[in-house]
Amino acid sequence: MPSLDELLQQQTKQETIEPEKNSEISTLESVLAGIASGLIKIPEGFASLGATIMDLGGDTQNAVAVEKFFDDINPFDEAAEATTAGKLVETFTNLAVPGTFAFKLADRAAKAALTSKKAGTYFQLTNPNLTNAANKAIELNKKGKAVRFAAGAAGAGVGDAAFVADVEEVGTFGDLLGGPTELERDVEYDPTRELINRVKFGTESALFAGLISGVGTTIKQLATRGKDLRFSNNKIDRYLDKFGEKFRARGGKTQEFFDIERRQIGERSADVNFAQQVARGLDKNIDAIFPPVKTIFNKQTAKTREKTLRELNDVLLSGKPTVNEAGNVVFGNVDETLKNNLITKFKANGAKQENIDAIFNNIDSIRKGWSEMFSSLGQRMDETSIKEFKDLFGNKFQSYLGSTYDIFQNKSMLPFLNYKPSAELIDKSKNMMKDAALQNGRQLTDEQANFYVERILKTAQLPKGFRMDKPSDPVFQIPDFFVGKSVADDAVTQRGFASLKDLPKEQQAVIKELLGEQKNPMQTILGGTGRLSLITRRNEFFDDLVKESNSLKEAGKRGMFYDDEAEALAALGPDIKKVEIDPNKALEAGITNPLNGKYAITEIAEALEETAARNRSSGNLARLYENLVLYPKATSQIAKTIFSPFTHVRNLVSAGAFATANGVIPTPSAMKEAYSALQVSLKGTRQQNDLYRKLLRLGVVNSNVRLGDLSKLLEDVRFGETISQEKALRGIFKPLSKIKNFAQDAYTAEDDFWKITSWAGERKRLQTAYNKFGIKRTADQLDEEAASIVRNNIPNYDYVSEFVKGLRKLPIGNFVSFPAEIMRTSANIVRRAIKEINYTVTLPDGREVKPLKGIGYKRLAGMATTTAAVPFAVTEMAKAVYDVTEDEMKALRRYVADWSKNSTLIPIRGKDGKLKYTDFSHINAYDTLAKPFQSVLVAVQQGEKDEDGIMDDFMRGMFQATKEIANPFISESIWTEAATDILIRGGRTREGVQVFNPKDTPGDKASKIIAHLVESQAPLNYKQLQRLDLAIKPVDVLQKGKFDKYGQTYELGDELAGIAGFRAVKVNPERTFDFKIAEFQRGVRESRQLFTRPTLRGGPVTSKDIVDAYINANRALFGVKKNLYEDIKAARTLKMDEEKIIKAMKDRASVKTYAAIDSGVFRPLNISKDVMRVFQENADKIGQPNPLIEALPIIADIKSKLYEVPLTEEVIPDFINPFDNLPEPTIPQTGLPPLPQPQVLPQFGQLPQQNLGLTPQQEFATLFPNDPLGQSIAARKRT
DSSP states (O other), rough: OOOHHHHHHHOOOOOOOOOOOOTSSSSHHHHHHHHHHHHHHHHHHHHHHHHHHHHHHSSOHHHHHHHHHHHHHHSEEEETTTTTHHHHHHHHHHHHHHHHHHHHHHHHHHHHHHHHHHHOOOHHOHHHHHHHHHHHHHHHHOOHHHHHHHHHHHHHHHHHHOOOOOHHHHOTTTTOOOOOOOOOOSSSSSSSHHHHHHHHHHHHHHHHHHHHHHHHHHHHHHSSSSHHHHHSSHHHHHHHHHHHOOOTTTTSSSSHHHHHHHHHHHHHHHHHHHHHHHHHHHHHHHHHHHHHHHHHHHHHHHHHHHHHHHHHHHHHHHOOEEEETTTOEEOOOOOHHHHHHHHHHHHHTOHHHHHHHHHHHHHHHHHHHHHHHHHHHTTTBBBHHHHHHHHHHHHHHHHHHHHBBHHHHHOOSHHHHHHOOHHHHHHHHHHHHHHHHTTTOOOOOOOHHHHHHHHHHHOOOSSSSSSSSOOOEEEOOOOTTTTTTTOOTHHHHHTTTEEGGSOOHHHHHHHHHHBOOOHHHHHHHHHHHHHHHHHHHHHHHHHHHHEEEEEEEEHHOOSOSSHHHHHHHHHSSSSSSEESSSSTTOOSBBBOTTTTOOEEEHHHHHHHHHHOOOOOSHHHHHHHHHIIIHHHHHHHHHHHHHHHHHHHHHHHHHHHHHHTTTTTOHHHHHHHOOOOOOOOTTOOOOOOOHHHHHHHHTTTTSHHHHHHHHHHHHHHHTTTTTTOOOOHHHHHTTTTTHHHHHHHHHHHHHHHHHHHHHHHHHHHHHHHHHHHHTTOHHHHHHEEEEEEEEHSSOOOGGGGGGHHHHGGGGGGGGSSSSHHHHHHHHHHHHHHHHHHHHHHHEEEOEEEEOHHHHHHHHHHHHHIIIIIIIHHHHHHHHHHHOOHHHHHHHHHHHTGGGGGGOOOOOOOOTSSSSSEEEGGGOOOTTHHHHHHHHHHHHOOOOHHHHSSSSHHHHHHHHHHHHHHHHHHSSSSSSHHHHHHHHTTSSSOEEEOBBOOOOOOOOHHHHHHHHHHHHHHOOOOOOOOOOHHHHTTTTTSSSSSSOTTTTTTTOOHHHHHHTTOOEEEOOHHHHHHHHHHHHHHHHHHHHHHHHHHHHHHHSOOOOOOHHHHHHHHHHHHHHHHHHHHHHHHHHHHHHHHHHHHHHHHHHHEEEEHHHHHHHHHHHOOOOHHHHHHHHHHHHHHTTTTOOOHHHHHHHHHHHHHHHHHHHHSSSSOOOOOOTTTTTTOOOOTTTTTOOOOOOOOOGGGGGOOOOTTTHHHHHHHHHTTTOHHHHHHHHHHHHO
């Protein structure tokens, strides 16, 4: 038996693809050369067409001479084809220029012809039938759009067919998909074939131009007529608008409504920020008097602090505010007695005067803010209500602002940080329930009492709005037997609700404790301001909507609201609705709502109505979905973002691209100003709070897209409300609250930093540009214009469409709003730049100037540099520095993780000569844009050695690009992926890594499953910390030694760079190659099943079915083997040891398989004896002739031709099944009937003639001389 070495020596010489030539030419040089070469190829195409027509008439080869002439004079061709990017640019230059010109020329000609026809000057038709037909055509195309569209598309097709230099080199979509436009190719020159191919190419170009134009027209219609489509009487227009609203930030609302709504949200955010600032100031100065360390270790100090806070809360809500006739509220001074008593206690505890002054200054500040907001409410009241407001406000405001409870305030992202009453309070409340029931002649079990207490906790809520005639205390559901139960508050529509104020004092006290009543001034400031701001800004929002609607109507435009239904129908179209906000006046008694009773489009009416609030399902299935899918999805995303320190660094670094993409180069002064305005607990921040609140109102800050996705996801599942924790566990996690708050604030600040920097940069250059030409702009105008740029050009959660936001509720996708915002803002950057370049102002002296042109060009340059030039430049520089060839880059892509295959990879060569890489896409905020283009380049690069032109490879790349665009929206979420590994993939990850072995003991299997699921929830970048631990030699905290469980080591420099997202990853072909072989074996099995499954089902099967299945199975098998062939080549390029390749193939496949694949030889599917036996048995069972006997000669001939197809080909040839379109043949007893011959592509020739007239056993003996079983089956069949 020969040895392994002898077997390998017997291999045929391995076929290799030569390295890409001219690799010293950079990508940029190649792209520029591609443009020049593409332009030169336009006249070459026209000349070649003329020469081909001449050759058609005589036995000449003028076209060949023309091609050689242009090859000699084109100095750019070789450089253009040196890189894939250059080839693509050359091809599309050659296509786009003549195609676009011809489209416009034909469009203008058609337009002129139509104009002449309408004027009666085109030509006269004397034949009456022709005249009638022409008139009918003109009637059908009154505007001439269809004629012009068809003419333009046809013109583009003719242009491409005439001016493209070599249509066979470019190729068609038919080359990929088949069909009538698939080009015929041959080595020999044939003018007839050349002309037919040009006609096919031109036909496809015309159809493609028409498709692009049609899609473009639809998009343009949505973009330019978006506002008008909604109000059209045409159903198609309204349908287009309905489709478009799913991808618009404003949805179905008008732009005016959306802008005012955003301003209202900004005002509310500014109010809350001011309250947070005051509360922080109070907290800081209280801590100076009662240091936290003392309160932890000294119970008496802690009690004194708590009592002092209660007294300070009384001071905060003291005094008698006054209300004048106009409804303006003045809080005035606090109660001097309470204040002086408190000052005395502060001093007794050693307080400094500066701390005491700061405390009362903060109290004065928030009371002044409350005055302004209450005044805004009072000014909207009618005369009767103002009187009541004046009489009752002095007492009312205390209960309204002081209704602060832990159950309403402590709504945390994390369930263990949510409010949960102690066991003692639960027992106390249960006893109260039992006593109340006994007084009404009922006796409750412990379980029943617990149910009623839990229901209070679940249903407790604060009344909506601000009413003088109703209490502002909490309302909740109580049982019918409850003593003291009154009529439910009108503000709550559900039955069984009562206000805390309506209960006896003893029961009030218990429930106040149960709900976590707060007498903490910081909580009062935060909670009271939040409630008051919501009501105040909402009413201002209503007034602003009315004013804007009236202004629009006065300007002759379409308003938003109309008093009369008929008037609304005429202006807004049929889809309108009457606005009915708070019809029972349950929100603000006495405040006239200016929108009630008016008519608006349905989307606006529903957005305004309280009843439009979303209804959540609380059914068992919905709760199960939330607990098993959405909860863990949320926690995994928390762990990988706000609780991931390295993610914070990458978030800060990557967000800098948003400024540079807009052409803003951050200055030190702008960055310093931005840092000082940040709202995070770091030294030097929170210095410019007024600026931050201004930017909140302008919608610039506090709009982090990923955090917005996460917050909304947590709202969807009422995160933590259904998860209870034991008191001891809550005690352990309570200290994490401040850590969580800091991490969340930091995540927002990292985003805010670059937005504030960008806003400052935009404002400064706008001011400079306008001042240069003496154009006046107020400070407010500059603020708003700069803010508008930031809102629209930098990702902002407020501008994510409701459709995309809704995707967060699915088990797929991670932070889906971010890639959607990258697409939106990228388009806006280009749109804004073009507008700036074209923006024209006429000066008082009559001169026309373009003041923003320079900014526009800088913005375009910034976008191009950030999204394309920088990634390419960094890659090319790394390739030059480390002397990395294109072959090595191609090999590298075959051995990186799946998520990096279409990324921008920066190669690095280690000291050992082996490659590492940094995935630049990981840190590139605009990766969503770059990856699709990278996918196209990779696909064209992979297919550049085939002979069917560039277009089919381009289309394959486009399909992959579409997948890359959709991937963030449809890929498994972090948690879903981990669960799918266990439940669906049978204990394997997507990369094939085994989570557990099916043979593991139940205990081991369970522990490995739990560990895998927990890993998806692990915070703090656990894996990266583990790698750092291994890289730092003396440190052994997370894992001992320097090797991980796969025997890999890590370098400290690589891991430290990974903190900022620039980790250098070692390429490990040895480890990955095992997965490649496993994938190969799985592919072989699946390919075989493509033959056996449809043919061995047991029912009737025809010979045609068998041949079809055989061709289909080999098509798949060829792809599998070609893939491994490329993997082996790539492994060698990456310097994998030859012996390791052979050993891996020997251990996991076979030497025979390796020898064939490594030699580029395709061994087609073999039909085994067992399979033959099953065919015969199935035929015997149903009493029909064995169809395999008739199919085997055809299969044998196909198999012989497949041996001739090397693995360097892209695919196997297209075999024609000779049984297609024939009646089902029958097998006579004396031999096989004659069959038509199978055909393959021309380059493989015709299959040999069949040896007809043989008996079945003779046929078997000829085809399978060493198969006695098959021969015996045939003999048995004959008898």
